[in-house]
Amino acid sequence: MRRPPITIKCECGESRDVAYGDRWRCERCGRSWNTQQIPAEEYDGLLRRMRRHQVEALAAAAIAIAVMVPLIAVVSARFILLTPALLAAWLFFLLPYWRRRYRRTARSAPRWELHPE
Numbered sequence: 001m002r003r004p005p006i007t008i009k010c011e012c013g014e015s016r017d018v019a020y021g022d023r024w025r026c027e028r029c030g031r032s033w034n035t036q037q038i039p040a041e042e043y044d045g046l047l048r049r050m051r052r053h054q055v056e057a058l059a060a061a062a063i064a065i066a067v068m069v070p071l072i073a074v075v076s077a078r079f080i081l082l083t084p085a086l087l088a089a090w091l092f093f094l095l096p097y098w099r100r101r102y103r104r105t106a107r108s109a110p111r112w113e114l115h116p117e
């Protein structure tokens with residue numbers, strides 16, 4: 001899974017997305033920022049929340065497949081006609097809903113006060 005980057009806002013106004021564990025030297029003012037000042041357990045907590053959303057989305061897909069495949073294979077092949085409707089529901093309702101939640105978690109991510117080195 002891609003780890004969410006950390007946005008560092010420099011005191012001079014520059015900002016940059018940096019991977020956790022990396023350091024960044026501001027091009028404009030030369031201050032050096034180190035994301036390792038963030039406690040690992042707090043960053044891990046954020047990762048866990050993001051991952052839970054992904055697991056939920058996968059679980060929803062797995063349930064849909066687990067329901068549809070026996071219906072098509074055992075009950076009637078006509079249930080395959082429902083697949084486009086399910087896919088549409090997935091695309092237009094579930095996916096945007098999931099993305100909104102995912103973004104909300106990302107936005108509500110904790111803010112850390114770093115100190116230039």
Ligand SMILES: [Zn+2]
Pocket residue numbers: 010011012013014026027028029030031
């Ligand atoms: Zn700067």
